[in-house]
Amino acid sequence: MNTSFLSEDMCKVLQVISRLPGLGPKSAKRIVLHLMKNKDVVLENFINSLSFIKERSRCCEICGYVDEKSPCFFCSCDLRDKSALCIVATTGDVWAIEKAGFFNGAYHVLGGLLSTFEGCYPDDLSIDMLLGRIDASVKEVILALNSSIDGQSTMYYIIEHIKRTAPHVRISSLAKGMPIGSELDYIDQGTLMSAFIGRRDVDGVEYNRHHEPSIENFSGKNEKYIEIARA
Ligand SMILES: [Zn+2]
Secondary structure, three states: OOOOOOOHHHHHHHHHHHOOOOOOHHHHHHHHHHHHHOHHHHHHHHHHHHHHHHHHOEEOOOOOOEEOOOOOHHHHOOOOEEEEEEEEOOHHHHHHHHHHOOEOEEEEEOOOOOEOOOOEOHHHOOHHHHHHHOOOOOOEEEEOOOOOHHHHHHHHHHHHHHHHHOOOOEEEEOOOOOOOOOOHHHOOHHHHHHHHHOOEEOOOOEHHHHOOOOOOOEOOOOHHHHHHHHO
């Protein structure tokens, strides 16, 4: 596209927005035009929101969740069951699980997935932080990672290390049946709940068969999802 009629600064704005996840040049153009047309209200709110992210958001020093405080909401809440630790790739995954409303344990956010293609290696993730926080008080680690190749590679890497450093811990992963390559954030709440309830020990033992009802770590407030999961 010929952009010689645009200023250098305008090209930069379009470029910055077009590189955001899920956007491209066309949507960037629409967003910029919309913001310029509605400077007083929409743009003002947009700038304030971005300032909020810049100034107030921070990674929790315990779990890696992005929140407004550290320790975060989950780590500082006495009502959460800290003996069940759910490992996810991103803060967005925590939002997806919380939205479904069935899990009442604690989280650990890795900050991504291992990927040789994207150049993401163990040191780039909060794996050491995870291993350092699994003490005797942690009874179960639930790996809730995407069913992509990167998700599965990350899962087995973590399993290997937890088995070495914390052999007392039960390690489980989400049930099979998750859409291949799917991200937690895009899975419907019923499927996600079902995958949690039907989670399996990594040695292949179906968790619930040996520990009925074994939803003690779940709040149970979403009865309909429990029914879906058991159907
Ligand atoms: Zn935290």
